[in-house]
Amino acid sequence: MNWKGVFPAVTTKFHADGILDMDLFFKNLDFQLESGVHGIILGGTLGESSVLSQEEKITLTGETVKYINGRVPVILNIAEGATQDALFWAKKAEELGASGLMILPPMRYAADAREVVTYFKTVANSTKLPMMIYNNPVDYKTLVTIDMFGELAACENIQAIKESTRDISNVTRMINRFGDRFQILCGVDTLAMEELLMGAVGWVAGLVCAFPKETVAVYNLVQEGKIEEAREIYRWFLPLLELDIHPKLVQYIKLAEQHCGIGSEHVRAPRLTLIGEERERIEKIITEGLAKRPKL
Template identity: 55%
Template structure:
């Protein structure tokens, strides 16, 4: 399946049973809610997916199961977050074998590569897979920036098609559009600035709180796309306290707790992560409960 880099693509959480095995039953419950809400793609194995704790076998099972559950309704992307070039190429090949539609690819993990090394890392994967690639540019968290000059080089590969823009600098939306036009699609990757990013021209949103609130997230996107900015802004302002749960180190625990409240998940995380306790838990619960009390009535956003 080809990938249209637009719309809402949930960075879905990985569900675990109490015995720390993959919980495919709850995962399917959440996935169905995403599809029913009208999402445009699924992103597996990112930060929210706790990919750093998953085994190779689990990642492959997750990919194959998701492809089977989705049944071609939307593309399924798997995240590449590897420490070596060799491992990244292998992961890309396995993703292709397992039926993934595309890749969300991070720079080398742990080692802070130079620009030349980073380019070679992406180049090596691009020439060894036919899958379309979305480059995840998040220098805030991963300390490596893929600059626009570097994209000049990377876009020589036809299958490098999009960027998950997570620099937190919304000026980059316009800079990318001015420099690359539609050659480089832009998926905003930070919930708190998704509204303004899409108004400025981002093609879509790799979202986090969508895991617990899929309808509100898709409604925001569709309203912006239809030019109903005021209506979208109202949802954005309601959403902001929840969005801020996604920009802290405990984002996985926060969003999984929100999923519990909306019936779309459990709190189970994989160690070294632990469920929230104390003031952090109280704050998250207060934020979620207050937001649920004022949950907005949504328009018929699927028929705008």
């Protein structure tokens, strides 16, 4: 498994009546692939996984694997409250042909360090798929500490970390402790270039759903050492990237996709589409970004 590169956490597309819109989903996937992304992540927060049925998740995963057809890895996110449910999805991901897993600590229960490590190890030992630990204590209230990663290093298929602690120096701490044992991917759009410069090898991205070419350009330029060129794009990008760090990131990013012609704003309840002053404010950020969009 190659964890290097840009991995969009793609949104799930719906028709106005709430039914899955696979045609629009594939249209967005085509744009991602044409723009040079390095993998696809399904079932994350942006994918509205919490409001999808088991059957819909299976359909979405299976159809995506078939459509991608090996061109890039397809990663399934696991965000479950029960270990047995996480084990179910690890097994189902293998059956459906996914390339790897991204996994959060147990949801809805504030597990302690021993419980979190046991949870991750239990899932890792149940599958051959490579895994990425999603470390996001800001949104999900559980910090996976460096010492916990020290215990998880015993599982060879735990290979990568989605670094979303909001602490850039954590990249350096991890590298100082573990070298290249874990591949570090930035999981916060507004810190991506900074973490790439400090040694992260990838970017699990959100605004890439609407702006894949610019996201890939920043990543590639950093890898090529063209820092000033990357910084110029990143400075333009930042007001848009800040849409990723709000509780309504799903609505904000879907509205951006709609403005870019590669998605729709349809969300599934309890989420609602934006109205009033909030909608005007977010649309202003998007339209100003589009008006000043850099030529790559």
